[in-house]
Amino acid sequence: MVISEEKIWELLKEVRDPELPALDIIEMGIAREIKIESGKVTVVITPTYSGCPAMFMIETEIRDVLSKNGITCDVKTTYTPAWTTDWLTEEAREKLRQYGIAPPGKDIEEIFNKNTKCPFCGSDDTKLVSNFGSTACKSIHYCNSCVQPFEHFKCI
Numbered sequence: 074m075v076i077s078e079e080k081i082w083e084l085l086k087e088v089r090d091p092e093l094p095a096l097d098i099i100e101m102g103i104a105r106e107i108k109i110e111s112g113k114v115t116v117v118i119t120p121t122y123s124g125c126p127a128m129f130m131i132e133t134e135i136r137d138v139l140s141k142n143g144i145t146c147d148v149k150t151t152y153t154p155a156w157t158t159d160w161l162t163e164e165a166r167e168k169l170r171q172y173g174i175a176p177p178g179k180d181i182e183e184i185f186n187k188n189t190k191c192p193f194c195g196s197d198d199t200k201l202v203s204n205f206g207s208t209a210c211k212s213i214h215y216c217n218s219c220v221q222p223f224e225h226f227k228c229i
């Protein structure tokens with residue numbers, strides 16, 4: 074079997090961040106690079122933030138998905154360049170919104186902005202309830218307009 078980069082990118086779409094199952098690791102910008110050298114495959118990943126506990130699971134998942142397809146691979150983690158929210162595609166942001174999670178701001182000021190836009194109704198009239206949601210990379214907010222809580226993926 075010929076192993077192509079395209080085939081591996083295709084397979085990696087099956088791998089999801091367990092904390093954000095709405096997106097695959099390519100949309101998340103976690104999967105950075107695929108190297109094939111004399112039949113040896115290396116997948117390079119960058120965690121969304123250092124110490125994200127999901128990364129170990131993602132690494133295992135990458136190996137599982139590829140090995141099911143007869144491909145053995147090495148997973149390498151790189152922290153440079155560091156992951157930024159710019160790596161989330163517009164499509165990925167839209168998917169997060171549909172999933173009921175406010176996507177991260179495009180710049181750091183927006184990330185720290187307490188008035189995160191509600192993903193349900195788009196209102197700015199929201200308040201921060203807790204800095205930590207179901208996972209450390211999400212915070213919990215409450216929308217005063219449509220009167221419901223929502224999570225914000227803040228990546229930091």
Ligand SMILES: [Zn+2]
Nearest residue numbers: 191194216219
């Ligand atoms: Zn709302």
